[in-house]
Amino acid sequence: MNVETRISWTDVRDEIRARILNRTYEPGDKLPRDEDIALELGCARTTVHRAMQDLSLAGLVERKRKGGTHVRTDPVTRATFDIPITRREVEQRGAKYNYQLISRELKETPLAIMACFGIQQAVQMLNVKSLHLADNRPYILEDRWIDITSTPEILSVDLTLESANEWLVRHKPYSRIEVRFSAMSAEGETAQHLSTPVGGALFVIERTTWIGPSPITTVQAVAAPGYQLSARS
């Protein structure tokens, strides 16, 4: 008797992915129902479901109740990256971490910040500028706006001791984050704070954090020259 080894969900995933790549199922095509695939491959429907969950997360197929499973017409490469607390990022590079508060003021939100938060009218927010250092050299320059309606506690935090970055991550849950990457030239104050020549190319990360429908904070982090961000998968 030939004892068949049991089929795993990764086997199913690999089989379906292979069929998509070799055009057995073409872009836009509807795949068989989970149950039929399960029958064909000889496993439980749950196993097919697990495989599909993976393919769906990876962006290869799209699933809808009643609509069925379709091969995505626009294959995308989906990647994931981690943004740790800046202090840990520095420490993991084996460098000594330092932090300087540059300024802390209540101000009316400028237009660009209103756009980040999706609001129409200027309001008072806490604007915090600070510098993160690695081995006493500038690492990241942070320009942050914090909504004091959703996070009034921030007003009583001593930001000379703990960075807003760290305090927020530790005390404020969030439900959604938007991140934008871009490049900018070093100019004026930015170049000065980062101790870098005017005109150099700097890597910029902008993050806006939300809890439900309410914005918490938006931050523009400008990295010193040479900074690189990695992602996988």
Add this chain to the structure above:
Amino acid sequence: MNVETRISWTDVRDEIRARILNRTYEPGDKLPRDEDIALELGCARTTVHRAMQDLSLAGLVERKRKGGTHVRTDPVTRATFDIPITRREVEQRGAKYNYQLISRELKETPLAIMACFGIQQAVQMLNVKSLHLADNRPYILEDRWIDITSTPEILSVDLTLESANEWLVRHKPYSRIEVRFSAMSAEGETAQHLSTPVGGALFVIERTTWIGPSPITTVQAVAAPGYQLSARS
């Protein structure tokens, strides 16, 4: 009689997440076994497993067989982004897509490329430089190296008609991708091809693609000024 509504895995996830955020389980702490949580919350172990799967993917906890589930000590913000085929990216902005092949040569890999592929000795690879345009204006300048050992078929593709980007996505499965982001100053040929002033800040995406242990291709994509990449979650 009070009929309890059935507990869903999102309920379990939210409950555990809440406990982590309010420090019932502190960073580094070991959580109860799945089975105990299931007993406590009154659901099946599978349901707890599904919840943990989500928390683990989100980077909140770390799970190991026998080791159990631990709250991560370094909370990270994990975000996901899509990299579509460049043509679709342009078209989705409502712009007209064009493509120009700049050069196509068999060359020995320089040191930087050997590092991307993790190889020790220089070998012959196909080096393709090309320009993607949106509404006839430079959009992305691509400098790509393709391993002709793993992908010999590329040698017979007419790259004046179809970009290597598109051909590879359509015909070559991959199992792993590494992405690196950085910023660089516009200089020499790069500035010229992108029709941008020397010294401007440019956004750079480097991708290396693998199938199993074998590298397929590595590409440096330099975006025209103003380019922004977004990520979510």
Add this chain to the structure above:
DNA sequence: AAGTGGTCTAGACCACCTT
């Protein structure tokens, strides 16, 4: 060696969506 997470199954019911 044993504990804990990971997976598979079979069956049931639910929820969403298209027709």
Add this chain to the structure above:
DNA sequence: AGGTGGTCTAGACCACTTG
């Protein structure tokens, strides 16, 4: 209204990893 994916359960066994 009905079809399809999504989830829950209970039980079993497996596989990894740590003590």
